[in-house]
Amino acid sequence: MQLPYVGILLDPKLYWGIPTARTGKEQIRFYEDAARLYEVALCFFRLGDLRSDGSVLAFIKHEGNYKRVRIPLPEVIHNRTIQQTTAARRQMAELQSYGSYIFNSWNRYSKLYLHQLLMKDTQLRPHLPGTMTATAKTVREMKIYYDSLIVKPDNSSIGRGVMKLDRIDSGWQLTYPHRGGGWRTRSFTKGLPLQLRRQLRARRYMVQQRLPLATYQGSPFDLRVSVQRCGSGEWAVTGIAAKVAAPGSPVTNVARGGSVYRLETVLSHLPEVEITRIRSGIADFCLHAAGTLSAHLPNLADLGFDIGLTGAGFPMFIECNGRDLRYSFQKAGMLEEWRRTYASPIGYARHLLDQRRTKER
16 A cells, blocks of 8 residues: 655755765655654655646655655645745745645744744743844843843844844953954944944844853853654654853854753753753743744744753743754764654654544545
């Protein structure tokens, strides 16, 4: 009996690497393991592979090798692309017009917009730092209330373009990325440095209260929390990894020199019961936040939260990504969690397929 197909929507570079197993950080074999577990067949394709008759050109595995064949469009599709254009929105809508359910159909949201959605929930507000759209005026206003600020692009990833403002004895200090690598600082007393004003004019930024993060071996850390819908259809925490900033760096991103550890490692100075309490608090916040976001945004199923911890272990929201990068768990040696980030979406796809079969009876 032919197993039902689950479609995996990929970017072109990753897609063309499938036949030679050159798929970078994306582990196709983990999808294959999950497909066997949930008794589905996999097919991989791009947005442009849809044909006018509702079929799709896709890579499927046949006799141990991936071959490109034409098959009916799968009923359920897991989107792993990052699309931001109007054309991509039209193509996604066309796929949906054939009756397919695409989860994570859109996964690139404004960081400020997600923050504003979470602010609607009064239970989440204590976990949210002060945040505004960054302009010269709002940055000056935030300087009145906070001693340390983060200024970051509203729609970027892996720590690109992040700047930091700190109150010092003589006034303020700006820390910003140097084109040749590393970081530079500039002190000032009045107004805002030209470097900062240029960036604010060039693109949309947000300014945020810089959280007093807990530290590990003298460096601040935050947490990447993977929250996904699983085989039951409910949200679940797939894993929690700690990202520790490189010495002297204001960001924890691995792509900017950060290191990744297990949560237990960075909290090793605490008694076990405290670690259990902190983990539970992180999970409770992220699951509540995922539910709040999914009430406003369609087809969410795979989120990556960046969470800071205060010295007392209280979770504070930093930002949320609509497509979790997953490799934090690989870097931390968390193989079980890493595999689970692939298994959960396939389990959720199986759940959706079963729901459709039930409705058809």
